[in-house]
Amino acid sequence: MSDYLDPQNEELLKDFFIEAELQVEILEKNILVLEDNPSDSDAVDEIFRAAHTLKGAAGTVQMEELAKFTHLCEDVLDGIRSGAVSVTGDVIDLLLSSIDVIKAILEVRAAGGVYDEDISTLQENLSALLSQDKPKVPPKASIKSDTATPPPSAGGVKLSEYEYLELKEAAGDQAGLYRLTVTFNEDNPMNTVGAIQVYAALKPFGGVLKTEPEFESLYEDMFFPEVIYYLASDEEKEAIADRLHIPDVIVDVKIEDISLEEEEEEYPSEASVAVEKTPSAEEKKAPSVKPEDTMDKEPSEPEKHRDRKPEGKKGGGTGSILRVDSRRIDNLLNLVSETVITKATFNQISNLFAAGLQNLQHKRIQYRESLQSLYEMIPRLLESGNGESRRIKQELEDRLNSVLSVFDSFEGEFKSTVTKFKSTSQSLSRTTGELQEAVMQIRMVPISQIFSRFPRLIRDVSKSLHKNVRLEIHGEDTELDKSVIDDLLDPLIHCVRNSVDHGIENPEERAAAGKNQEGLVVLSASNEGNMIVIQIEDDGKGIDVESIHRKAIDKKLIHPDKRLSDLEAFNLIFEPGFSTAASVTDISGRGVGLDVVRKQIEKLNGSVHVWSEKGKGTKLTIKIPLTLAIIQGLLVKVGEEIYAIPITSVLDSHRIKPEDIRQIDNHEVFNLREDVISLVRLSRLFRLPAQEEVTHHFVVVVGSGDKKMGLMVDSLIGEEDVVIKSLRDKYTNSPGIAGATILGDGTVSLIIDVSQLLELGYRQERAERQKREARIY
Numbered sequence: 039m040s041d042y043l044d045p046q047n048e049e050l051l052k053d054f055f056i057e058a059e060l061q062v063e064i065l066e067k068n069i070l071v072l073e074d075n076p077s078d079s080d081a082v083d084e085i086f087r088a089a090h091t092l093k094g095a096a097g098t099v100q101m102e103e104l105a106k107f108t109h110l111c112e113d114v115l116d117g118i119r120s121g122a123v124s125v126t127g128d129v130i131d132l133l134l135s136s137i138d139v140i141k142a143i144l145e146v147r148a149a150g151g152v153y154d155e156d157i158s159t160l161q162e163n164l165s166a167l168l169s170q171d172k173p174k175v176p177p178k179a180s181i182k183s184d185t186a187t188p189p190p191s192a193g194g195v196k197l198s199e200y201e202y203l204e205l206k207e208a209a210g211d212q213a214g215l216y217r218l219t220v221t222f223n224e225d226n227p228m229n230t231v232g233a234i235q236v237y238a239a240l241k242p243f244g245g246v247l248k249t250e251p252e253f254e255s256l257y258e259d260m261f262f263p264e265v266i267y268y269l270a271s272d273e274e275k276e277a278i279a280d281r282l283h284i285p286d287v288i289v290d291v292k293i294e295d296i297s298l299e300e301e302e303e304e305y306p307s308e309a310s311v312a313v314e315k316t317p318s319a320e321e322k323k324a325p326s327v328k329p330e331d332t333m334d335k336e337p338s339e340p341e342k343h344r345d346r347k348p349e350g351k352k353g354g355g356t357g358s359i360l361r362v363d364s365r366r367i368d369n370l371l372n373l374v375s376e377t378v379i380t381k382a383t384f385n386q387i388s389n390l391f392a393a394g395l396q397n398l399q400h401k402r403i404q405y406r407e408s409l410q411s412l413y414e415m416i417p418r419l420l421e422s423g424n425g426e427s428r429r430i431k432q433e434l435e436d437r438l439n440s441v442l443s444v445f446d447s448f449e450g451e452f453k454s455t456v457t458k459f460k461s462t463s464q465s466l467s468r469t470t471g472e473l474q475e476a477v478m479q480i481r482m483v484p485i486s487q488i489f490s491r492f493p494r495l496i497r498d499v500s501k502s503l504h505k506n507v508r509l510e511i512h513g514e515d516t517e518l519d520k521s522v523i524d525d526l527l528d529p530l531i532h533c534v535r536n537s538v539d540h541g542i543e544n545p546e547e548r549a550a551a552g553k554n555q556e557g558l559v560v561l562s563a564s565n566e567g568n569m570i571v572i573q574i575e576d577d578g579k580g581i582d583v584e585s586i587h588r589k590a591i592d593k594k595l596i597h598p599d600k601r602l603s604d605l606e607a608f609n610l611i612f613e614p615g616f617s618t619a620a621s622v623t624d625i626s627g628r629g630v631g632l633d634v635v636r637k638q639i640e641k642l643n644g645s646v647h648v649w650s651e652k653g654k655g656t657k658l659t660i661k662i663p664l665t666l667a668i669i670q671g672l673l674v675k676v677g678e679e680i681y682a683i684p685i686t687s688v689l690d691s692h693r694i695k696p697e698d699i700r701q702i703d704n705h706e707v708f709n710l711r712e713d714v715i716s717l718v719r720l721s722r723l724f725r726l727p728a729q730e731e732v733t734h735h736f737v738v739v740v741g742s743g744d745k746k747m748g749l750m751v752d753s754l755i756g757e758e759d760v761v762i763k764s765l766r767d768k769y770t771n772s773p774g775i776a777g778a779t780i781l782g783d784g785t786v787s788l789i790i791d792v793s794q795l796l797e798l799g800y801r802q803e804r805a806e807r808q809k810r811e812a813r814i815y
Contacts, residue, residue: 054099056361057091058144062137063490064088069133070493072118076125086115092140094228097235097284100242103153104143109285110164111136123167132163134494214295216275218267220282221290229261232287236267239281244271268296362480370480373473380469383462390455394448401448408441478665481521485563485570486514488527492534492561499538506555507542512562518570519665525642526572526662529635533574533658534559536632541578541656551653553577568670569644569686572660581650583607608648612636640793643669643684643776661686669762671779671789673755674738677726680787681751682760682779683738687792689746690739691754696732708737708748715739718795719750723774728752740792747796762789 065088068081075081089112096105111133117123139160143153218240222232233249233256240246248268249256256265271278275293282291415437419430489511500507518526542548542557549555560575586607590596595613612632639646644662663669663686671682672691690710698708699717706717717737721728729752737748760779776791 050099054095055144055148057095061088061092061095062140062144065092065140066134066137066494067490069130069137070497072125073127073130073497079119082115082119086112086119089115090228094231094235098231098238100238101143101147104140104147107136107139107143107157107161110161111140114164114167117168129167132160132167134497135160136164214271216269216271216278217294217296218269218278218282219264219292219294220267220288221264222262223287223289224261224263226286228287232284233262233265235284235287236265236282239284240267240269240278243273243278243281244269361483366476366479370473370476373469373476376469377466377473380462380466383458384466387455387459387462390451390458394452394455397448397451401444405441405444408437408444412437412441474668478519478668481519481665482517483520483523484514485516485518485523485572487523488530489514489561489563491527492530495531495534496538496559499535500542500557503539504544505538505542505557506545507538507557507559510558510560512560513564516563516565516570517664518662522570522642522662522665525638529638529646529660530561530572530574532632532635533660534561537574537576537578537656537658541576541580543579547579551579565664566661568664569661570664572662573657574660575655575657577655580652580654580656581608581611581648582652586610604650608650611648612646637793643686645686668759670757671760672738673758673781673787674720674736674749674751675753675755676720676724676751677728679724679726680755680781680785681720682758682787682789683740683749684776684789684792685757687740688738689741692737692739692748693734694737695734699735710739710748713746715746715748717748717750721750721752723795740790741796745796749790749795760787760789 065085068084068088071078071081072085089108093105093108093112096102096108114123114129114133118125118129123129139155139157142155146153220233220236222229226232237246237249237253237256246267247270250266251262256262269278278293279291282288412434416434419433492511493509496507496509537559538557542559543551543553545555548557558577560573562573562575564571583604587596590607590610591598593613595610612635636646639660639662642662644660646661647659648656649659650656670685672685672688674681674683692710694708700707700709702714706719707714708717709715715737719728720726736751736754738751738754739746739748741747758781760781762777763779764777765775774791774795775788776794777789779787779789781787
């Protein structure tokens with residue numbers, strides 16, 4: 039029997055967790071849509087379909103606690119769809135709490151455990167929604183003997199003696215052999231997977247030895263109204279029938295004992311057990327309670343098989359699996375095909391060069407022989423010439439031309455081969471560039487993967503702060519590298535929470551200021567060249583520069599006499615521990631957040647800027663490269679070493695004379711357009727031998743935010759795409775180094791970490807300033 043549905047099958051579980059995550063996102067997204075528009079029937083249908091799909095998938099991999107809880111949620115959604123349950127704020131809260139439980143179940147299952155938290159209060163509140171409007175439900179199944187009437191289909195399906203003996207041998211001596219005839223509900227939206235669900239439900243009772251139709255046919259996307267399962271089990275028929283209670287999926291189940299004698303009769307005479315279809319509802323309804331009731335309940339009895347722990351392999355999470363458009367894969371395959379063709383062409387050219395080399399050796403021998411023959415002929419011509427110099431000269435010219443023409447044919451062949459090589463090399467260069475772009479496109483995913491989490495975040499944070507906040511999302515189809523996506527979520531969460539907490543005012547404050555009581559947060563993404571720009575904008579109270587000035591003085595970040603420009607004040611909010619919150623809350627106020635945002639964004643070779651207008655709002659702009667795998671770098675030379683500086687951090691480059699360098703407080707600086715730029719000699723920083731007695735220096739001005747620094751190098755090589763290779767072990771923490779790359783000639787080049795160098799220079803500058811102020815005061 040096939041093991042496609044083995045619940046410990048890693049591939050099956052990976053597929054399940056990917057699909058479950060997608061369905062949970064659909065559920066959460068459409069529940070929030072339903073909160074804004076309770077009459078949106080499309081959202082209700084989407085929610086119902088997602089819940090039904092999740093329930094069926096959970097049953098397939100035997101996650102009983104998830105399947106049962108999702109079934110209860112599905113009943114509530116069915117009530118909403120039919121109009122029996124009204125959409126209110128309490129109902130939305132219950133549904134969102136149910137989503138949280140589903141997420142927790144999946145998380146525990148992904149870690150290899152079974153969710154066993156007490157959710158009885160939530161289940162009772164969900165059931166209460168149904169009990170207010172629905173009639174009582176009959177018992178879930180009726181077990182009856184069926185000895186007089188033969189099974190409608192099974193009676194005509196008989197096992198041969200050979201088939202029976204084969205199944206009996208597979209079943210073993212201790213296990214009983216059963217034939218289960220299952221009739222399925224064609225009206226079920228997921229009717230094509232019903233037969234697979236039954237197969238998964240039967241596995242704990244023993245081995246399913248055979249199915250009719252064959253199992254491979256059941257795995258196809260087809261509906262079979264009736265399927266026969268041959269089961270070897272030592273369980274009672276009633277227990278098996280109870281296990282096969284799958285509402286909306288199964289219409290009828292008949293279970294028969296199988297023996298060789300009865301297979302030879304016209305109809306079987308054993309007792310059979312039938313399970314009748316029941317309505318899609320809970321087995322027992324809880325007493326009518328309001329959703330908001332929160333009475334303490336005893337923990338519910340553990341579900342059947344709840345204590346069973348997975349054995350062997352764990353159903354790990356989805357890892358770094360990507361969903362890729364098939365057209366991108368097709369494009370990649372086409373490019374690989376072109377590369378294979380180019381490879382074959384290079385093989386032919388290689389053979390041509392080998393043949394040319396052999397021909398060259400042959401021509402060299404021929405040339406030597408012709409030249410030797412010419413040398414031997416000259417004395418003979420002189421002896422027999424009798425003064426006929428003209429004839430001798432003509433003969434020598436003819437023989438010399440014959441010698442010189444030996445390589446003519448080889449030259450033509452060699453030029454033709456070189457031309458083919460150049461053409462093929464250009465083709466390879468074009469294909470390699472397209473292949474690189476295609477591979478990068480495969481890693482590109484829409485930013486909606488993280489943007490989709492923020493409607494729920496905004497809702498929860500605004501409710502906890504008693505604010506009315508509306509979220510608008512633009513550019514969610516913008517794509518960027520998966521590795522960037524993974525590292526971008528936490529910084530964006532910090533920024534959005536900060537906008538709601540610090541930016542958006544309370545409804546009373548907004549009304550007093552003449553604003554709409556509902557605040558607005560806009561989350562947008564767009565492309566600018568090879569960079570992606572993400573903006574978090576709110577229409578709140580803006581940043582109070584005076585408040586920042588006072589806080590900076592209190593924290594001794596600036597001198598009391600220092601006057602801050604707006605830009606300087608805005609950048610102070612990124613300092614560690616800096617917060618203007620009046621009190622510490624669960625959301626913010628501890629001074630942890632925006633400093634983490636800046637560090638994380640700079641690790642992505644990006645930058646973050648803020649601009650605000652008091653009383654009108656704040657805009658936070660984040661710029662990061664589309665990918666971290668390949669970047670554009672400016673190659674510079676220091677001594678004998680070559681370094682790469684990310685081009686996104688390069689602001690300017692200059693050639694200055696030694697006399698242009700000034701000293702301020704033992705720091706080297708130079709003037710750049712009425713600005714003073716600190717200089718760092720990379721040769722000294724990396725302890726490399728420096729050039730002495732030079733007439734000029736090359737300076738690369740790098741910056742992040744309002745911080746600038748000049749890196750002094752020996753020469754500039756030029757821009758080049760570099761592939762970043764991470765440094766591991768003891769090299770990981772090397773200050774100022776972000777990674778390494780391999781250049782075209784095989785040389786290893788280190789990549790400069792500009793943000794670390796700026797941070798180092800800023801700390802040194804602040805330490806020197808504090809020393810100066812200590813001497814003054």
